[in-house]
Amino acid sequence: MEFLRPASWDEALAAMAEHPGALPVSGGTDVMVELNFDLRRPPAVLDLNRVAELAEWSSDGASVRLGAAVPYARIIDELAGPLPGLATAARTVGSPQIRNRGSVGGNLGAASPAGDAHPPLLAAGRGVRVEAHSVRGVRLIPIDEFYLGVKRNCLAPDELIRAVRIPVADGPQQFSKVGTRNAMVIAVCAFALALHPADGTVGTGIGSAAPTPRRAPEAEEYLRESLDWTSGGPLDPQVPLRFGELVAAAADPIDDVRGTAAYRRHALAVLARRTLAWCWDDYREQLGRTA
Amino acid sequence: MTTRSIQGEKNLRKIDQASEDGIGRSPLRPDGALKVKGEFAYSSDLWHEDMLWGTALRSPHPRANIRSIDISAALAVPGVHAVLTHEDIPGSPYYGLEFADQPALAVGKVRHQGEPVALVAADHPETARRAAKRIAVEYEVLTPITTEEQCLDPGRYGYVHEPHEYRARAHGNLCHEQRLVAGLGVTDEVRALADVIVAGEYEVGMQDQAFLGPESGLAVPAEDGGVDLYIATQWLHVDRQQMAPVLALPEEKIRLTLAGVGGAFGGREDLSMQIHACLLALHTRRPVKIVYSRDESFFGHVHRHPARMRYEHGATRDGKLVFADCRIVLDGGAYASTSAAVAGNAASLGHGPYVVPNVRMQAISLYSNNPPCGAMRGFGAVQAAFGYESQMDRLAAALGMDPVELRQVNALAQGDVMPTGQQVDSPAPVAELLQRVKDRPLPPPLDPSDRRALPGALSNTSHGEGIVRGVGYSVGIKNVGFSEGFDDYSTARVRLEVIGGAPVAMVHTAAAEVGQGGVTVHAQIARTELGVERVAIHPANTEIGSAGSTSASRQTYMTGGAVKLAAEAVREALLERGRRRHGWTHGDLALAGGRVVSASAGVLAPLAELLGDEPIERTRVHRHRPTVALHPETGQGFGHVQYSFCANRAVVDVDVELGLVKVVELTAVQDVGRALNPLAVVGQIQGACTQALGLAVMEEIVVTDGKVRNASFTDYLIPTVLDTPPIPVELLELPDPHAPYGLRGVGEAPTVSATPSIVAAIRQATGKALNRIPVRPEHLTL
Numbered sequence A: 001m002e003f004l005r006p007a008s009w010d011e012a013l014a015a016m017a018e019h020p021g022a023l024p025v026s027g028g029t030d031v032m033v034e035l036n037f038d039l040r041r042p043p044a045v046l047d048l049n050r051v052a053e054l055a056e057w058s059s060d061g062a063s064v065r066l067g068a069a070v071p072y073a074r075i076i077d078e079l080a081g082p083l084p085g086l087a088t089a090a091r092t093v094g095s096p097q098i099r100n101r102g103s104v105g106g107n108l109g110a111a112s113p114a115g116d117a118h119p120p121l122l123a124a125g126r127g128v129r130v131e132a133h134s135v136r137g138v139r140l141i142p143i144d145e146f147y148l149g150v151k152r153n154c155l156a157p158d159e160l161i162r163a164v165r166i167p168v169a170d171g172p173q174q175f176s177k178v179g180t181r182n183a184m185v186i187a188v189c190a191f192a193l194a195l196h197p198a199d200g201t202v203g204t205g206i207g208s209a210a211p212t213p214r215r216a217p218e219a220e221e222y223l224r225e226s227l228d229w230t231s232g233g234p235l236d237p238q239v240p241l242r243f244g245e246l247v248a249a250a251a252d253p254i255d256d257v258r259g260t261a262a263y264r265r266h267a268l269a270v271l272a273r274r275t276l277a278w279c280w281d282d283y284r285e286q287l288g289r290t291a
Numbered sequence B: 001m002t003t004r005s006i007q008g009e010k011n012l013r014k015i016d017q018a019s020e021d022g023i024g025r026s027p028l029r030p031d032g033a034l035k036v037k038g039e040f041a042y043s044s045d046l047w048h049e050d051m052l053w054g055t056a057l058r059s060p061h062p063r064a065n066i067r068s069i070d071i072s073a074a075l076a077v078p079g080v081h082a083v084l085t086h087e088d089i090p091g092s093p094y095y096g097l098e099f100a101d102q103p104a105l106a107v108g109k110v111r112h113q114g115e116p117v118a119l120v121a122a123d124h125p126e127t128a129r130r131a132a133k134r135i136a137v138e139y140e141v142l143t144p145i146t147t148e149e150q151c152l153d154p155g156r157y158g159y160v161h162e163p164h165e166y167r168a169r170a171h172g173n174l175c176h177e178q179r180l181v182a183g184l185g186v187t188d189e190v191r192a193l194a195d196v197i198v199a200g201e202y203e204v205g206m207q208d209q210a211f212l213g214p215e216s217g218l219a220v221p222a223e224d225g226g227v228d229l230y231i232a233t234q235w236l237h238v239d240r241q242q243m244a245p246v247l248a249l250p251e252e253k254i255r256l257t258l259a260g261v262g263g264a265f266g267g268r269e270d271l272s273m274q275i276h277a278c279l280l281a282l283h284t285r286r287p288v289k290i291v292y293s294r295d296e297s298f299f300g301h302v303h304r305h306p307a308r309m310r311y312e313h314g315a316t317r318d319g320k321l322v323f324a325d326c327r328i329v330l331d332g333g334a335y336a337s338t339s340a341a342v343a344g345n346a347a348s349l350g351h352g353p354y355v356v357p358n359v360r361m362q363a364i365s366l367y368s369n370n371p372p373c374g375a376m377r378g379f380g381a382v383q384a385a386f387g388y389e390s391q392m393d394r395l396a397a398a399l400g401m402d403p404v405e406l407r408q409v410n411a412l413a414q415g416d417v418m419p420t421g422q423q424v425d426s427p428a429p430v431a432e433l434l435q436r437v438k439d440r441p442l443p444p445p446l447d448p449s450d451r452r453a454l455p456g457a458l459s460n461t462s463h464g465e466g467i468v469r470g471v472g473y474s475v476g477i478k479n480v481g482f483s484e485g486f487d488d489y490s491t492a493r494v495r496l497e498v499i500g501g502a503p504v505a506m507v508h509t510a511a512a513e514v515g516q517g518g519v520t521v522h523a524q525i526a527r528t529e530l531g532v533e534r535v536a537i538h539p540a541n542t543e544i545g546s547a548g549s550t551s552a553s554r555q556t557y558m559t560g561g562a563v564k565l566a567a568e569a570v571r572e573a574l575l576e577r578g579r580r581r582h583g584w585t586h587g588d589l590a591l592a593g594g595r596v597v598s599a600s601a602g603v604l605a606p607l608a609e610l611l612g613d614e615p616i617e618r619t620r621v622h623r624h625r626p627t628v629a630l631h632p633e634t635g636q637g638f639g640h641v642q643y644s645f646c647a648n649r650a651v652v653d654v655d656v657e658l659g660l661v662k663v664v665e666l667t668a669v670q671d672v673g674r675a676l677n678p679l680a681v682v683g684q685i686q687g688a689c690t691q692a693l694g695l696a697v698m699e700e701i702v703v704t705d706g707k708v709r710n711a712s713f714t715d716y717l718i719p720t721v722l723d724t725p726p727i728p729v730e731l732l733e734l735p736d737p738h739a740p741y742g743l744r745g746v747g748e749a750p751t752v753s754a755t756p757s758i759v760a761a762i763r764q765a766t767g768k769a770l771n772r773i774p775v776r777p778e779h780l781t782l
């Protein structure tokens, strides 16, 4: 197995072009497990850790350009303001050690349906783009098109993720994850909700309850129509119930060793109701403050 | 104790005091700092020049005939030194703890997924693993026998072993059966005496010991044709006893030394890689190391028996138990391991720490094509406790009684008779333990502003919504030491000599230190008995006689008792030397503060002077009082050495909409007879409670059609610090007159008792019946 250590982004892209099948490694929290368990034996491993700009983020106020390798620990510390949904999700990932190494780029690379970064990215708005680079050029992939199947994404073999572009939150965002232990647990199911008062829309993301992370479009549409953005009045008790049903209906879960399909649907409905209540409370508070 | 009873002159006061690090104190573990700093050498860290790495090829099928094994492709891999199958075994192909029914390498068929079929030794572990994958095994796959119904109908579903292969009391696919009848048994007339009858069916999933240090060891071939094995195990001598016939070597040519053990909990009582490493080492004439990976570890050791139980209890209106009718079915998997003893424990302890005048009990252990099950902390008493304690709560509800009061009304006490006919002849403060645990202050109500305190914790599933608190109580009983007529003994050698001008005691036993703190306690005993401060612990090995297993809560009692006897013998020899040399006639001599002292005459001589360059060494064997086998039909007999009791209270917060549980507090009150090292005792109780919590809410090896679905710590979940609540511990010290220092084995009772308290608390919060553990979110919500 070859071990490639490019010193710059251009070198990294060139190496990917030269070595088809090379496996990029960033935090290594997925890759090293797979290599150690002999689940994967790539011809080459490409270490991205010397490419400094991958571990940086920047913002123009409207969106954040999040370097692929920025670890969860820094997302929690530095980006809870502009990206509250993602920061909340980052807080639930693994253990302190994993949060110090693991990254959103790696989560996208692995494309596990249980990856915790996916639901908040799906919810964060239509503007979320995965920046995929290769020697052939740059693609800005809308997040909705990124996931193809269980642990499959739409990256070409020579492409690397440079960053993810995420709109700065224009309203409350929440993320909730159900696991069968109180820390260090893979999601049985997860749900992210983002309110977008700017255009009166709602974003959702469902994790661990379908072959890919996915949104719940009907549920989003229902909320868009049902929420009274201008007055910010209390929620009609029917709204969270219906919203929960629609979220559960959008999932396509299976029975596995972590939980049953029926439980996943049930839990998603509960998470949808609760996150809506929290977001709406926050939104009303914000309205009250600006009024 | 000698030092404590000394009285007399003022100048004696200081040295009269018990050693700072003697028994009853809490000196720290000698290996504690090393372990915390990551510097302790575990068996997986063993290294030898020139060593090879061994690995096993394991069966992917739970049940199959082996048509052929072709090793040629594996042998052809560069770096491979040996590929062995059962045909290369020089001696008997079979071994086993109770009966030798388990092949060291599969012979013609496999009976469980993960059964070792062939071995490879290579110069690199990765080479060995890759070569193992090249061994071509042709299987004829058969439908596995996995359920109780299938096991008990061999005519239809087949036999796990051929009928003629069954040993001891095994027949059909029944590995062992223990019945018990007490009083009038359970008949219609007896039932008629009860005002209230409750019945329930209960199920316990397969728990794993989940020790953190995987199976590992190093075998070094010796010049004399024998082998030296450095190994993480629970019982050196019984390993050797099982290895010798397979390796076709006399026992003295197999020398075992204990390597650093990373936890055991019963999972190292059976052999894992011992025979494999020795076969490869003897074959290649090179040292061979084997270290399991985590997933191999799940297949490489026995687990806790899953159980299905039916319980029926009858009581009078005032709560007095009239009868208990119990059937406990344990799935022992493919090989016997300790299934017979586990079933014996389930039968003789399965009615709980209660006085039950009429009992009918049947405990059986099945042979199946599921993973083999054997010893795990609590050993047959754990499964039963979930049954009888669930029943106590059910009965209390049916009677409209307080569940603690119901238990107290029926609590076992000293002088009472167990359903086995055995009279309890030492303290059994069951009612008092319950009272004390109930009287402890309750934790404050939930503070939802601290997210970590909520079910789901930082997964952000609740900000206080849907949370209901529940409180549950339970009490349990566990036997200490080996039961049912087993000749249970421990050997210790103590040597007292002068090193660098000071008296030093050396304690040598074969006791396996698996983390329980034997090395700490044995040194404390030597200090107390010999009045010295410096004690060295000799590495445990087979140069000395057996210390028995580090299991059954027995090592402080048994090997501690042997150290005490040997130290007393050394002391007596030393005093005898003094009497001879100096003509001492005092009847009040003792050793304290490094001196021989007389209560009346003061200091007589420094130990160093009396010892000079003539060390004193004594070896002693300690046996507990004998027990007898239980009668197979009636279950009668003086079967157990000592009982150990613990009572728990669990306080839980349950998110009743999501089914997530947070144990808020888990209190334990236990009678320990005498706490030789109070800190270590509390550690044992807290650890046992945590393992019990795991069984209550998360720990299960999920097996479908004989196949394990979660052989990793990704999906076999054990409690993290956010799952583990404060565990306040209160100790009672009521001495057992039969035991050294009056002590009671402590390591298991809370594993037995704590699980039901947690489930009871979840029941109270949710109103769900919860007849199966571990409780899963879907059990609470759907």
Ligand SMILES: Cc1cc2nc3c(=O)[nH]c(=O)nc-3n(C[C@H](O)[C@H](O)[C@H](O)COP(=O)(O)OP(=O)(O)OC[C@H]3O[C@@H](n4cnc5c(N)ncnc54)[C@H](O)[C@@H]3O)c2cc1C
Binding pocket: A023, A024, A025, A026, A027, A028, A029, A030, A031, A032, A033, A048, A068, A069, A092, A093, A094, A095, A098, A101, A102, A103, A104, A105, A106, A107, A108, A109, A110, A114, A115, A116, A117, A159, A160, A161, A162, A184, A185, A186, A187
């Ligand atoms: C103990 C433990 C607990 C865990 N808990 C969680 C959890 O709670 N939630 C969760 O979501 N995940 C969890 N994970 C999985 C893992 O930590 C996450 O998926 C993490 O986001 C991976 O990031 P990484 O930087 O370590 O990725 P790596 O392991 O370096 O890479 C992962 C994948 O992404 C590819 N990749 C990495 N960088 C790039 C890039 N720039 N361009 C293209 N492809 C790239 C790699 O080739 C690989 O396929 C856990 C893992 C462990 C070991």
